[in-house]
Every structure is written in structure tokens, then in C-alpha cells.
Amino acid sequence: MSRMPEDYIAAEHLLGAHNYKPIDVVLSRGEGVWLYDVDGNRYLDCLAAYSAVNQGHCHPVIRDAMVAQASKLTLTSRAFRNDQLAPLYEDLARLTGAHKILPMNSGAEAVESAVKAVRKWGYEVKGVPENKAEIIVCDNNFHGRTLGIVGFSTDPAARTGFGPFAPGFRVVPFGDAEAFEAAITPNTVGFLVEPIQGEAGILIPPAGYFAKVREICTANNVTLILDEIQTGLGRTGKLLAEEHEGIEADVTLVGKALSGGFYPVSAVLSNSEVLGVLQPGEHGSTFGGNPLACAVARAALKVLVEEGMIENAAVIGDYFKDGLSRIRSNAIREVRGRGLMLAVELHPEAGGARAYCEALRGEGILAKDTHDHTIRIAPPLVLTRNDVDWALERFDKVLTRMQ
Template structure:
């Protein structure tokens, strides 16, 4: 990277300047990024950091991947937005290739991950009324405790995280919450009103919680037997992160509907999608759903370039191979500041000995050593570097984590 353009204000001043004008949502680490390339970022003073979070998997292909930047530049010179009032020449190709990549029939393009989840909920309810025959306004959706699907009012209605939920009621009805990774509880909650079971194949925000082998296959068998939909939220886990295109592929499971986002926009523009079977997504008719920006030409161009990167399988293989390096490195730290971890592909939740500090405190210490990671809850931090990270960079980051935990 060339040296970043100097700003008139330094990091501390810029952080202070945010306080009176920005409403609170995240609690970011005290670093002000000004430039990035690949797996590395620089702050406004020119300090370099290895990005071990990758925008919560939105940056699976690293910062400013050349193929994605080129696709965006080409499209910026031609057409950026028509709204869905008109067709555009990029959308059909994007939908065709995304459907082929995910082994599905149809694509509903949206923008953010939360929009994909909201759209998936609408599709499931419409399917329940039109196809399953659930009486009007009685459809239910079964979800898992400790889920994270977004922060809209409907989504936080079925969150068990009181920080995300408290103070935002009244809440949307129609959801049943069961423990994650518990097929017996799931079966007990499903009845004739159930439109869908909505789960994350791996619970990211909860600490990269990986279910027992057979759980996802059990969800698939149960939903098929009970006559409801299996909706998999792959917004964080999908598009190469776990070593497969989709995390459900670890159990050779094919959901009825898959929710995609984050990495689908290549870290350049927000792009999300609901993909699934024709007889499910086909319940939507013109005027029943929509998005001014969903499927816009710029998003479709970047999204197509993302699909092209994944079509080779190279990034999926890379995540699997480097995932072995990540697991081996973390295993060596168990008993040396790490009390446990869960990892799949290039994604890990690391439980640090609480006596050494909270996840936030550990993340701040890593930041001071040139590594950017983020806490989840308690003393757990998550690691999700770009899939472009090298083995040497990954090993170096784990060495820095060891230093932070043992010094």
C-alpha cells in the first residue's frame, strides 16, 4: 500500500468528533482506518494492522480485491441505478450465476442482510398461506435461541439478546424460540401453523457456535416430514467462509431457502439475496414485495464478479486449508490463555480465560499489537480473516494472540 493521504485530524480527534453527531450503535475499537488492501488496513497516522475480522465476513475476498474493484469501475462508467421500475442489463446474468452457484432455482435480490432475513420471513409466511393452507395471520416461524439475524424490529422480536431487544417493543408475534442444537425441542415446537424453521448453520454472533454433527441433517429431515420450510441464514457463514460455498454443505444439506449477504457485495456495495426453490419464491407476485436498490446494476456487476471468484472453488479450498492452520494454532494455545475454541474453515470463536480480561480488553490489546479482531460476548473473541490471508500472516496473528495472552 502507498502511504495514506494525511488528514487534518488524527485518530483521537476524529473519534471525539463522532460523539456529538453520530447516534450510537456499534462500540468500535479506537482505530480510524483510512486505507486498506488485501488483508491489511492503515489508520490515519499510517499504522498498519492485519484485519482478522474482515467486516464480519463482508470482506471474504479482502479489501479492494482487484477483480471486484475493476467490475465496480466498469459499471460506474455505464449505469448504476434504474430502480426496479425498469429492467437492467446486469440483473439476469447475476441471478443466473448465483442460482447455479448455490444450486437453487430463483433469486430475490435485496441490499442488506437484515433485508434478506425480512424478505425470507415474508416469503415463508406467504408460502404457508398460499401453499400449505395455514389460516390467515396464524403462520409461525421457529427460530433458535442466541440467534443473530439482524436488528430490525421484527428480527429483534425473536432475539434472546436483551441488549438488542430491550426498549424496542411492542414486538412482532408469530415466532417460537427453541434452544439451538436441540432437535427434540425443535420437533416439539413445530405444528400445523409452522411456515418455516429459520436458523444459522453456525451461530456467529453467539461465539461461532457449531452444532453437533447431524443437527442440520436432522433439521432438514424434520422440516420435510412436518411439511414446513427450512430457511438457512448463511449471511455470515456462506460464500466460502467455512471451506464450502455454503456451510450447510458440510452435512450435504439442501435447505428450501438460503439467505445470503455480506460477502456477496465484495466489501464494495451492500448486496444480499434470498435464493431458493421456484415453488417457494414463486409465491411472490408483482407489487407484493420490492426494493428500489435491490438488484441495481452496480450491485449486480459486483455480485457477478463475486460469484465468478467462487465458481473456481479456489477460495473454498483456501478457507479449508488455512482453517487447518487456524485450528492447529488455536489448539496450541489451549491452557495458555485460551480455555476453548470452535472453528470451521477460516472462522473461529476463541474463549479466553476471563482472568486475563474481557473479549473487549483482549481485542484492544491485539489492536495495540497490530491485529484487528472483535469480541462477541464475555471473554470470547471471533477471528474471521479475509480468505486472501496467507499462512504466514495467519501464523503471525496467532503468535501475537499468544503474546497478548501470556505476556
């Protein structure tokens, strides 16, 4: 007996914690840029699971790698070695130039791992007094949902009701290099920042910001930690978003698309100095670096590079952004983005973005509202020009009809 969509929704509402408010579509299948619901309706995915599915849904090469590895060996823990971890290290080092790599599972775990390692580096290498290390972050940041991370969030919804929080963080405005420099003290060990603030609404800093930040960090012996969990692995039209300003972070965090959506995989990429402070027993993860995760990640990286997805994100992203900018609607305040990390910000008087996303669903497009008035648009990187043309007709229809 088949279940109706409302049956699934009712069961979720009854039995699940209400920590999400999803668009009411019940999905059952995905292929490439397309998703299908339980009734067989097709939708263009303009979220890509928050950039975890850059390679497209159910990419056959990644799927085959996962099935093959699952039939051989899935988990040993890091108490023993496996034959997939070293090759993943080599692939990541070759692509990114990383000297040391720490494999984890979720993006939040990668962030927490970086905070621990950079603090330890501060005590053992920089000479900061014990328990005095400070890390500077930006307002409107989003780095995950763990207790340590929400403690330095400026989003009331993320923080309220979850304290007390750990000290050791200073908040400065995003995109303001002078404010960052003024916040540095002798105890500052790191600057944790997103190249583009995704959850805040695809906020892009001024040109030259990260070049200046890199200079400031170097001059003050401060570790630059770039959270590229959303922006990395092709999303902005470069392998890493740092490449747009020609800089190199000391620590880079990747996740999400590192597995193409098949399995939770993340990694801390670092120079030798920072991750070199970790000794046996000081940090770890039962599932981090497991052979199944490593095999999946290797395949995900392979198709991302060999199938030209990064270059496609740059070209098709510009085409998509230009098309959105041509829509004549009084509802639109600004269209912005880089690569296939795009946003349409609405005027407050146009109504909330949620209503527009609901209307887009009715036209066969799944997008997500963020911060009340912004529609986030981040499809898989296998998007084609024809897909964009199809989508633009529907965005135009919704944005002009509802203005």
C-alpha cells in the same frame, strides 16, 4: 491540515449515535488482509467486516467491475429491466442450485423478505389459517437489527426498549433437534436458523444436527430457511455451510461477501414454491437488483471461485485453528471454528475479551470481542500460511501475557 486520530474519534462521539463501541483505530486504507490507519500503521484484519470482505479489501477485479459499471448505468429501479440482473441470477443459480432468486440490499432485508415469503407460502400452499403462521427460531440467534427481527431475538440488548413486537415466532435451543421437532404445530411454516451462530460466539451445533433438522422439516412440510449471510460464500471452507452435512435448504439467505465489501448486496435463494407466491406489487426494493450491485456481485462470486478462496479457507482455517489450539494459556477455555470462522473463548475469570482485543490492536491485529468472553477471528479468505504464522506469534504473546 491533517487530522489526528483523536479528532476523528471526538467528532464521531459528538455527532454520531452511540450505537457502536468500536476499537479506537481510525482506518484509512485496505489491501488484501491488511488495513492501515491514518498514521500509516498496519494491521491484520481478523474480522473482515463481519465476513463481508471475504475476497480481501479492495480486490482489483471487483473494483474494476464496479468502476466500469458505475460509468455506464447504476440504478433504474425494478420498474425496468437491466442487462446485469439476469446474468447475476444465472451465476447464483449455477453455483447454488437455486431455482428462484430475490435480490435485496442488506442481510436484514433478506431475512425480512424470507419471513414474508414463507408466511405467504404457508397461507397459500400449506393451508395455514390467515394470520396464524408460525416460524421457529433459535435462542442466541442473530439475524439483523430491524424491528421484525429483534422481536424474536433473545438478546436483551437487542430487544429492550423497542417493543411491542410482532407475534408469530417460537424460540427453541440451538443444536437440539428434538426440541425443534416438539415445537412444530400445524401452523408452523418455517425454521429460520444459522448453520453456525456467529454473533453468539461461533457456536457450532452437534454433528448430524442439520441432517436431522432437514428430515424433520421434510416430514412436517416446514420450510428450512438457512441464514448463510455470515457462514456462506466460502467462510467455513465450503461455498455454503449447509454442504458440511450434505443437505439443501428450501430457502438460503446470502449477503455480506456477495459484494466483497464494495456495496450492499443480498439475496434470497429459494426453491420455486416459496418465492413463487410473490406477485407484482407485493414486495420490492428500489435498489434491490440494481445494475451496479449486480455487476459487483458477479465479480465478487467470480474471484471467490476462480481464485480458490473457498478451498484456501478450509486449508488455512484448519492450520490457524490448530495453531491457536497449541497456545498454552490459562486464559483459554476453548478454541473452536470451521474454516476461517474461528473463536477463542476465554475463561470468565480471565477478564473480558475486549481487553484482549485492545492488546491485539497494539500488536497489529484487529479482532473483535463478542458476548463478553469470546474473541472472534474471521480474516479475509485470501489469508496465507505466512500471515497465520505472523498472527499466531502475536496471539500467543497477548494470550499468555494477559492470562
